[in-house]
Amino acid sequence: LFSVPYSIRNSELTDDEMDWPGYVKAMAALHRLSLDPSREAEVIVQMRHIHTLAQRFLDFPLAADVDPAPTFRP
Amino acid sequence: MTTAPDIAASASAVRSGDVSARERVEAALARIASADSTINSFTAVTAQRARAEADAIDAIRRRGEPLPPLAGITYSVKNLFDVAGLTTLAGARLNAANPPALHDATLVRRLRAAGAMLVGAVNMDAYAYGFTTENTHYGTTRNPRDIARVAGGSSGGSAAAVAAGFCDVSLCSDTNGSIRVPSSFCGTFGLKPTFSRLSRHGSIPFVPSLDHLGPIARSARELALVYDVLQGPDQADPACAQRAIQPTLPTLEQGTKGLRIAMLGGYFAQWADADACAAVARAAAALGAGDVVEMHETDRARAAAFVITAAEAGARYLDDLRMRPEDFEPLSRERLTAGAMLPAAWLVQAQRFRRWFAEETAKLFQDYDLLLAPATPCIATTVGSTTMQINGITLPTRPSIGLLTQPISFIGLPVAVAPLWTPGSLPLGVQIIAAPWREDLCLRAAHALEQAGIASSPITKVNGDV
Numbered sequence: 001l002f003s004v005p006y007s008i009r010n011s012e013l014t015d016d017e018m019d020w021p022g023y024v025k026a027m028a029a030l031h032r033l034s035l036d037p038s039r040e041a042e043v044i045v046q047m048r049h050i051h052t053l054a055q056r057f058l059d060f061p062l063a064a065d066v067d068p069a070p071t072f073r074p
Numbered sequence: 075m076t077t078a079p080d081i082a083a084s085a086s087a088v089r090s091g092d093v094s095a096r097e098r099v100e101a102a103l104a105r106i107a108s109a110d111s112t113i114n115s116f117t118a119v120t121a122q123r124a125r126a127e128a129d130a131i132d133a134i135r136r137r138g139e140p141l142p143p144l145a146g147i148t149y150s151v152k153n154l155f156d157v158a159g160l161t162t163l164a165g166a167r168l169n170a171a172n173p174p175a176l177h178d179a180t181l182v183r184r185l186r187a188a189g190a191m192l193v194g195a196v197n198m199d200a201y202a203y204g205f206t207t208e209n210t211h212y213g214t215t216r217n218p219r220d221i222a223r224v225a226g227g228s229s230g231g232s233a234a235a236v237a238a239g240f241c242d243v244s245l246c247s248d249t250n251g252s253i254r255v256p257s258s259f260c261g262t263f264g265l266k267p268t269f270s271r272l273s274r275h276g277s278i279p280f281v282p283s284l285d286h287l288g289p290i291a292r293s294a295r296e297l298a299l300v301y302d303v304l305q306g307p308d309q310a311d312p313a314c315a316q317r318a319i320q321p322t323l324p325t326l327e328q329g330t331k332g333l334r335i336a337m338l339g340g341y342f343a344q345w346a347d348a349d350a351c352a353a354v355a356r357a358a359a360a361l362g363a364g365d366v367v368e369m370h371e372t373d374r375a376r377a378a379a380f381v382i383t384a385a386e387a388g389a390r391y392l393d394d395l396r397m398r399p400e401d402f403e404p405l406s407r408e409r410l411t412a413g414a415m416l417p418a419a420w421l422v423q424a425q426r427f428r429r430w431f432a433e434e435t436a437k438l439f440q441d442y443d444l445l446l447a448p449a450t451p452c453i454a455t456t457v458g459s460t461t462m463q464i465n466g467i468t469l470p471t472r473p474s475i476g477l478l479t480q481p482i483s484f485i486g487l488p489v490a491v492a493p494l495w496t497p498g499s500l501p502l503g504v505q506i507i508a509a510p511w512r513e514d515l516c517l518r519a520a521h522a523l524e525q526a527g528i529a530s531s532p533i534t535k536v537n538g539d540v
Contacts, residue, residue, distance in 0.1 A: 027415035033396055039408060046412035050384055054420050056377040057427045068425035069283070069432065 012058060015051060020044045081147045081242045081296045085189075088131065088146030095131035095146040095191065099124045102148045102193050106240045112221060112537045114213045115235040117153050118160055119194040124148070127191040144303060145189030149243040150235050152228075153195040154202065155179040156276035164278040165198040165228070167211040168394055168401045179276025180308050181245055181287060188303040193241050196231030200403030202247055202280040203387060203410070204228050205255050205475035206455070210403055214457055218534040219261055219500055223454035226256030226475070232290050233260035239533035243291045243300050247277065249284045250379055251449075251479025254491045254505060257290055259454035261493040261501025262531050263520060264290045265297045268510045269486025270315040273308035281386040282313070283425070284379065284483060292531040294490065294520035298322040301513060322514040330444075330522045333515065335363035338447040338507075341372035345477045347464055349502055350448035353494040357504045358446055360526040361519060367438060367445070372481045375431045378424035379484040380473075385421045388413025405472070432485040439509040444519055448478050449491050449503035482507055490516035492529035504529075 024043050028035050035043060087093045103121050110116050131145045151157060154164040156175035163169050178186065186192070197215045199207055207215040207230025215230040217223040218238040225234040232244030233256030246253045248266040257264030265288045272287045279285055289300045305319040337358050343351060358364070388395075391402075392414045399407065438445065451464045455471050462471045469477075482489055487510060491503040504523075508515045523529035 024412075024415065031392060031396065031414060033411065033414075034399075035411070039399070039411070042408035043411050043415070046409050047415065050381060050412055050416065053377040053380050054416075054424075057374040057381075058420065058423055060371070060374055060427060062423075062426050062430055066426050066430050068422055069428040 012055070015048060018051070020047050023047065080293045081144070081291070081299060084242065085144060085146050089135070089141050091135060095128035096125065098146050098148060099128040099191050099193065102241055105238075106193065109238065109536045110240060113216050113218055113234050113238055115196050115215050115231040115238065115240060116150070116194045117163060117197050117212055117231070120157065120160070120192050123159075124191045124193045127186065131189055131191070142187065142189035143299065144185065147190045147243060148193050148241040149185060149190050149245065150194050150196045150232065150241045151182060151192065151245040152198050152232050152247060154198065154247060154278040155182055155195070155245055157182060157192065157195060160195060162278055163195070164202065165200040165209055165212060166403065168398065169278070175276070177276065180273040180310060181304050182276070184304055185245070185300070190243070196235050196244060198231055199228035200406060201387065201391065201410075202228040202249055202252055203406040204472060205251065206472055207231060207256070208405065208457065210405060216457070217260055217454050218536050220454065221536070223456050224259065226259035226450070226454060228252040229290065230256045233257055233262045233264070236260070236262045236290050236292060237531065237534055238536050243289055243296060246288060246290050247280070248286045248288060248483060249281050250383060250483055251476035253288050253290060254449045254479045254489060254503060255475055257491040257493065258449035258501065258503030261495070262290050262292060263294055263297055263493065264288065264491040264503070265301055265513065265517065266483060266489045267301065267513050268488045270313055271317070271488070271511070271513070272304050273311040273314045275308055275310040275314070279390070281383045283382055283386060286483060286486070292533070294492070294517050294524060295326060297490065297520070298326050298517050317511070320511065320514065322517050325514050326517055326521050328518055330361050330519050333443045333519070334441065335361050335444040335446065335519070336365040336367045336442045337363055338369055338445050339366040340368035341481075342369070342447040342478055345451050345464055346448045347452045349453055349496045350451055353496065353502045353504055354446050354448050356494060356528055357492065357523055360523055360528055361446070363446060365442070367442065369435055369438065369481070371431060371434070374427060375481040375484050376477060378427045379480045381416065381420055381424045384409060384413030385416045388416070428484060435485055435487070436509070443508065443512070443515055445507040447505045447507065449505045450475055451477055453496055453498070453500045453502050479505070486510065488513045488516050490520040492520040492523045493531050494529055
């Protein structure tokens, strides 16, 4: 089972499908961030850019037993 | 440009009494006072402390007691390091009203104990989020090699101060390239050690998963001298590797004979212009490196580093983004805001990819001891530029300057940067990359490039210099 590669890309919307203004409004509300229209517009630009970059590794199949790289040492 | 005696020679001169530590400090302070208005590298000059430290060194010499290894060496610190009595800024107006630090950072304490003299704190991109040191609130740091160009970042104040001869060494941080990019642009030597090698205690973090600390200097020998003093475990930093000191200075002169060295192709050639490719080819020829190898999936690694950076930095500054958005650096505020909004699954997947990429890249070190790549895609960009051209492709300047450094720090490999000089007489650094914990090999190769006469970091005189 653990040798079956998986990615999380298949559950992600494409940039065209994604409602970024709605997402940014919801996250701003969650974080209690007050964004004026110009800031909100720039945050959407940044979200789109980061989403484009994220897709480059989100669609890369990793075996299920690949752990995150941790730095925490108890 | 002038070739200064390296810090080993300077320390030796102080030891012999040919020059006093106080004279060295006064000379550095005079240079800063006369010429830094052109460069804007210092945000605070610690003249009183430097004089006191110098007088303490001179007193030890007069008593005939042994002097510590860096006696009489001047240094600065990126202003994210705690210096007792100074407010730690991390390049951010957000922090300007904070109380002064009560204690020195661990690495500052170690340099002081080794006899080095602190002349001040230097400028950086706000929060360390940038590659140009164009700081809206503390000004742009100019490149001493050409003041129309940026110094690189985020440790731009450090590289500029060293290149201009305002100090011998500077302590810096490197999350995605912030030691290596300014070293490349300003023509200095830089060492980004293995992730977790040096204590980060007493420095303001940016991206804890990726933050490294290290020195910038004007030769590989200076880097080795300083790095050997900085090493060692630190219980105050839970992320610091509990490893014994592995001195690099004793093997510095061994050269590269017997070392297996290759150039990184693929991604690293794709995003490098003709100057950058030529610099690596010259270094490779001098070091006898003929092979070209590929680091697979580098593009994804850079993307994952970008996402981790945005997410961790955004989360760190979320409260201030909520309460004091007007105090933020406008060049990075919305990037931080977006970072605070990223899905957690992206961050976890980026960290999982990091593990995979580290294991995949480790295979290269079965066949090679060192890998060479450009530190930057091109020479220093001009102040204010928003786009740059690499091999016919237009890229946004600020996030793209770190294209070639970001994938390496992502997996914490040690890297030395050696500055080569392009036909246009501007510097461009070559990254010398080793397997984890092999800083000694990086420094040996950087020193070999100096010995071969193709890497150097002379002091550049600037307007008003004394």
